Amino acid sequence: MANRPTENTTRDIRAEQIQQWAALWRRQTPSSVVHVDAAKLFDGSGQDAETHRQVIQDSLAAAGAPPADRAAIDRILAEPTGVGGPCSRFLVVTDGEPAVNEILAGPMASPEIVTFSPVPNLLPLLIDRNNDAxxxxxxxxxxxxxxxxxxxxxxxxxxxxxxxxxxxxxxxxxxxxxxxxxxxxxxxxxxxxxxxxxxxxxxxxxxxxxxxxxxxxxxxxxxxxxxxxxxxxxxxxxxxxxxxxxxxxxSRDALDEHVAAKLDELRAKDESAAIDRLSAGDFENGAVGVGAVLHSLQQGQVETMLFDLDSLGDRTLFALASEPWVASAPEDALGVAVLDSVPAALALARAALVADSRLMFVDPGGLPQQTGVAAVLRWPTGPAVPGGSRPIP
CATH class of the missing domain: 3.30.420.60 (eRF1 domain 2)
Known part of the structure; x- marks a missing residue:
């Protein structure tokens, strides 16, 4: 009989991954990020993989990625994935060294990314791990x-x-x-x-x-x-x-379909439970909207941050070099250096993860008031003032 992995082992592996991602977001060294459909990296019907990899190289160069990063990325992208079926490559390379090299199974759940930035965009990786049961x-x-x-x-x-x-x-x-x-x-x-x-x-x-x-x-x-x-x-x-x-x-098709359906049920159950906690007691346990969530982050209150990426849209925020990690305007940075203006989802997810908060990506329209972000809090905020209302952006 095989040796079993213990619960501590599996939990430690997961915790180690989260700590690694948080460390990437704490440091200020610019990194190259590539998220690409792996099918495009190998020759197929009407497809020239070398040309596609060259397009990636040109895009990295235009973004300012150093030669060492570009060389490491080209080498990795030329390697077979060893995975059957659709999958994507997700890479973060800093100073020519891969910090993240992941093969994400299944169809791409996020758009392709080719960037060089002081705030690496880890959202595709986090979205992929959203249902990590x-x-x-x-x-x-x-x-x-x-x-x-x-x-x-x-x-x-x-x-x-x-x-x-x-x-x-x-x-x-x-x-x-x-x-x-x-x-x-x-x-x-x-x-x-x-x-x-x-x-x-x-x-x-x-x-x-x-x-x-x-x-x-x-x-x-x-x-x-x-x-x-x-x-x-x-x-x-x-x-x-x-x-x-x-x-x-x-055939394993029926088994695979059954497992996929049950995992989706678990994801929906977790999402519903989080939204119920968020809404309990006239939102005593939650913050809804960018402004309220930003305030909760500054207070260290956020236990779970929930994103509806479709509703959040193309809004941007400022990523900061240290706590509170995110601000809506440079003058709100509390004297902390501003690293970059980035998509709001990236800025908020970064601030939450480095503060040991959990991240959850919900179905479109799933959050109260059709907002793009909300947070379940670590402790209640108390009932709303009679005749007043909670801050909503």
């Missing part, structure tokens, strides 16, 4: 099963193990009479023992990794027996898909 897939068979752990929108498997039980007498005999019944009962008992063993391994992994979702697939009877053996904590997050992906010639 950890989940398990268990494929059950008569002899045991296979367990895999994944993180949504990440490439590769976080954990994999095969649980092999007994295989003797699993094929139910076709003989007649008393002997037939005895062997049938014996096979069924072995089958139950194997699923009990698999359930113990699944329950242990659920306790250690605390996944948001557990998907069961495989032989119909094996899945039924496995479901009955799972602990309550595992059953609470279980979803079953009627497909036998381990069978010869079978």
């Amino acid at each position: 950890l989940y398990l897939i268990v494929e059950a068979g008569r002899e045991g099963g296979e367990i895999q752990a994944f993180r949504a929108r990440h490439n590769g498997t976080l954990h994999h193990e095969d649980v092999q039980g007994r295989t003797d007498s699993l094929n139910k005999v076709q003989a007649g009479g008393w002997s037939h019944s005895r062997y049938q009962n014996h096979s069924e008992e072995i089958w139950k023992q194997n699923q009990n063993q698999l359930a113990e391994a699944v329950d242990a992994l659920v306790r250690e990794l605390r996944p948001r979702l557990l998907v069961l697939a495989g032989d119909v009877r094996a899945v039924q027996l496995l479901s009955e053996e799972l602990a309550p904590a595992s059953r609470e997050i279980t979803s079953t898909v009627a497909t036998h992906v381990r069978a010869a010639g079978s």
